[in-house]
Amino acid sequence: MASSSSLWPFPTPPSLTQVMKEDGECINWAELPSELTSSILRRLSSIDILENAQKVCTSWRGVCKDPAMWRKIDMRNLGKFFYKDRHKHVAMCRHAVDRSLGGLVEIDICYIGTDSLLNYIADRSSxxxxxxxxxxSTVTSEGLTEAIAKLTLLEDLEVSYCSLSAESLKVVGQSCPNLKTLKLNREGVNRFPYESDDDALAIAETMSRLRHLQLFGNKLTDAGLRAILDNCPDLEHLDLRLCLNVYLFGDLKKRCSERVNVLRRPFDSIFGYPYEEAVNHMDT
Known part of the structure; x- marks a missing residue:
């Protein structure tokens, strides 16, 4: 059985119904302990669970309806024709949030995010x-900050190639005092204005507890980087790849080397970067 979003990792019936034990005895998949079934199914994307796993048998459906299965929601693996199925995927995301019964602690969303969806999540996932x-692309700075203002326990935030103004970034920092990880990935310095420390100053002003910071393609300068180092004393991991206005010479280079455990420099390789294809497309 194959889903529209990914290859289904289990054999199709009737082989699905039996598992061969070492002594040659066969047992049904449906008879596996619920804890083991849950552990297996958590390795699937949320879309695979909703479109495939819960339809296998009654016992699996029961496991899939357990709110504990929805503490983490993964809406990234949307398949080749994600845009055509956008409304379906948004509805599935809302359904997954409903199943969590307020227990959601982690959610990943690619492509299908909207202001309405984010606020739906925030209203049900304190x-x-x-x-x-x-x-x-349809998420606005206003919609994002409205949602995040309700998520005061947030510790990890990624906003990659979405709209988020520097002023909104300040609101995020003020609303989320426990924020420890920020990934704010932009389209790079090939767009006007070519230099701007607005993001860096917003981070320095409102996010003093950051430990991990990724500013891929940001327009900050050495001055903005200094402000971050001055005001984020716990910073351990700093990714400045494609931040081409940062030069890291002299005292600034020394400060980064002494303060930051893991430093990715502006011209370091982007190999392994999850949005490498998007970056290459922007350069063409």
């Missing part, structure tokens, strides 16, 4: 600790 958004 315990959310991690929110990762990527390529969500």
């Amino acid at each position: 315990n959310l600790r991690s929110l990762r958004l990527a390529m969500c």
